[in-house]
Structures are given as structure tokens and as C-alpha cells.
Amino acid sequence: MTSNLKFIVDINVGKLAKWLRMMGYDALSFDGSDDxxxxxxxxAEGRVILTRDTQIVRRRxxxxxxxxxxxxxxxxxxxxxxxxxxxxxLDCQFRPFTVCLECNQLLEKRSKQEVQARVPPYVFKTQGQxxxxxxxxxIYWRGTHWEAMTKKLKKLMKS
Ligand SMILES: [Zn+2]
Numbered sequence: 001m002t003s004n005l006k007f008i009v010d011i012n013v014g015k016l017a018k019w020l021r022m023m024g025y026d027a028l029s030f031d032g033s034d035d036x037x038x039x040x041x042x043x044a045e046g047r048v049i050l051t052r053d054t055q056i057v058r059r060r061x062x063x064x065x066x067x068x069x070x071x072x073x074x075x076x077x078x079x080x081x082x083x084x085x086x087x088x089x090l091d092c093q094f095r096p097f098t099v100c101l102e103c104n105q106l107l108e109k110r111s112k113q114e115v116q117a118r119v120p121p122y123v124f125k126t127q128g129q130x131x132x133x134x135x136x137x138x139i140y141w142r143g144t145h146w147e148a149m150t151k152k153l154k155k156l157m158k159s
Pocket of ligand 1: 105
């Protein structure tokens with residue numbers, strides 16, 4: 001069930017967006033300055049707000065339970081992520097490789113042939129699975145950066 005959760009990530013905890021997308025969650029970054037707009041978006045789209053702003057969690061829509069908002073305690077991204085995982089008891093069976101880390105779009109599968117001209121020859125030779133973001137057209141594959149991130153995430157979930 002928790003995999004259906006959607007988030008809106010305040011700019012003051014912006015790093016959480018990438019982590020959540022890495023786990024396969026729909027995590028929208030909010031970089032505006034109008035809290036009211038963020039609250040309205042969260043309500044309209046059924047998103048959980050992640051923020052360090054105490055004003056937001058004091059709002060009536062949050063205190064009466066209409067809107068879920070988590071007040072993040074730590075300055076440190078790994079601690080922040082741990083708090084989110086624990087508070088919502090997020091599923092450890094995360095689905096990396098499904099959401100674009102940059103723009104939060106669902107990735108689409110691409111065949112090797114389709115990406116041949118767009119990835120480095122070494123990658124083409126060694127990787128078989130590719131995904132493309134329909135919005136920014138980044139190509140994703142299970143390279144070293146991806147592996148480093150999942151390793152970090154797994155460690156975070158265990159401890
Ligand atoms: Zn993208």
C-alpha cells in the first residue's frame with residue numbers, strides 16, 4: 001500500500017526528492033516561496049508534504065488530519081530520509097529505475113538498439129537494460145552511480 005504514496009518535497013529538504021524517486025515514489029519538488037500554493041497542490045493531488053517549516057505543520061488542514069505533513073528534524077539528508085522511512089514505514093522493496101531522478105516523470109523502457117547512438121560505447125557493450133525519461137530524455141542504465149545510490153539506500157533501510 002505504501003507504494004502508492006506521493007510526495008511534495010519542500011525546498012528546505014530538497015535532497016529527499018531524489019532519494020524518494022530512487023525508491024520509485026512520485027516526489028514533486030516544490031521550489032516556490034508560497035506555502036499556500038504547496039499546501040493547495042498537496043491537497044489537490046493527495047501528496048504528503050515533507051518540510052522543515054513548522055508553520056506548515058501547524059496549519060489547520062494538517063492538524064485536523066485532512067493533509068499529511070511530516071516535519072523533518074535533521075539537517076542531514078540521510079537522517080532525514082531515515083525519518084521519512086520510519087514515520088511512514090516505507091516498503092524496503094523499492095523500485096529504482098522507474099522515476100526520473102531529475103524531473104519526477106515515469107521512465108519508459110528502451111531497447112538497446114534505440115539508445116545505441118546516445119550512450120557511451122562502453123555502456124552499450126556492457127548494459128542490456130535501458131530506460132528513458134520522456135520529459136528530459138535522459139537515458140538511465142545500471143551504472144556505477146546507480147549502484148552507489150542503491151547501496152547507500154539499502155544500508156539506510158537496514159540500520
Ligand atoms: Zn527527466
